Amino acid sequence: MKKDVKKIMLTGDRPTGPLHIGHYVGSLKNRVELQDKYDCYFIIADYQVLTDQLSKTENIEKNIREIVLDYLSVGIDPNKSTIFVQSQIPEIAELTFLFSMLITMARVERNPTVKDEIRASGTKKASLGFIGYPVSQAADILCVRADAVPVGKDQLPHIEITREIATTFNRLFGKVFPVPEAILSQTPTLPGLDGQKMSKSRNNAIFLSDSPKVVEEKIMKAITDPQKIKIDDLGRPEICNIYQYYQAFFPKKGEEIKLLCEGGKIGCVACKKELAKMLNEFLDPIREKRSQFAKEPNLIKEILEQGRAKTQKKATKTLALAKQAMGMEYHF
Secondary structure, three states: OOOOOOOEEEEEEOOOOOOEHHHHHHHHHHHHHHOOOOEEEEEEOOHHHHHOOHHHHHHHHHHHHHHHHHHHHHOOOOOOOEEEEHHHOHHHHHHHHHHHOOOOHHHHHOOHHHHHHHHHHOOOOOOHHHHOHHHHHHHHHHOOOOOEEEEOHHHHHHHHHHHHHHHHHHHHHOOOOOOOEEEEOOOOOOEOOOOOEOOOOOOOOOEOOOOHHHHHHHHHOOOOOOOOOOOOOOOOHHHOHHHHHHHHHOHHHHHHHHHHHHOOOOOHHHHHHHHHHHHHHHHHHHHHHHHHHHOOOOHHHHHHHHHHHHHHHHHHHHHHHHHHHHOOOOOO
16 A cells, blocks of 8 residues: 655744744744654755844854754654755755746735835845745745645745745646645744743743743743732733733643732732743753753754755755756756
8 A cells, every 4th residue: 555645844944043932832832743744844044044134144053053952852853854954955046036037026025024024124225135035935945845834824925925936837837836835823922021022133032942040030020911010909911921921831820820810819920930930840851852962063963964965855856847847957
């Protein structure tokens, strides 16, 4: 009997720093579960760092190491999944150029996510690479001919562009690419300590690699309900960051905290201390695994080389199929 072939899934991260608990809740936890359902590719998109951090390229190599360690520590298994670095697959750049012929600049500029990211970066003059990086992202996805891409709601416009590019190519030249489906995350976005989106650049994140002391210090500084000053003040957990962390990691305890808070039976300091204790207990095994992996000097190099070899084999085949379909496989 023929063995069922798993569908291909691709997702990943930009190496801008270590990953935080928002990444865990929003994507990493789900990726670990998807490893047994899909042939998973995890891209570390180093070229995409250049869109808004061109002056910080010296940090990229260190950040790649941090991300691989975070992946391993939460349970992403290189024996099940493929981890690779974007810039080490030159076929992605060539596909990006080909794909750029299949979509207008006006269509890319209408992408609301690109507009938001350009605005958030603070740049006055976005580069062509920044504006067009959804096309590069399409090449990331389609170089391995991925069938599915896990995304948050804010990334859906990017996936729609990938689907349009795949559809246009197939219509013009014949079916080469799958039209990938978005696997939409059902997890609410975890806010930062200040209530804004959790981000390293905003200095409001709790990282998976933070020490127990740092985790406690960060949580104790987190913004809560400004109207709850005394213990017996009736709280509003629905607007409190700390309650959202309980909901994400410890929902059963969160319900208990909600009742206590609304009834004025617990103060914010006690609530934060309990969360810090529970969150550190959750992070302890992740930190322990990370520490052990970091002691293996050649591990990251071996994992990324293994990932590069597998991905490049797939991407080389994809590029050959695309050029053949386009009549650009020359035999001079």
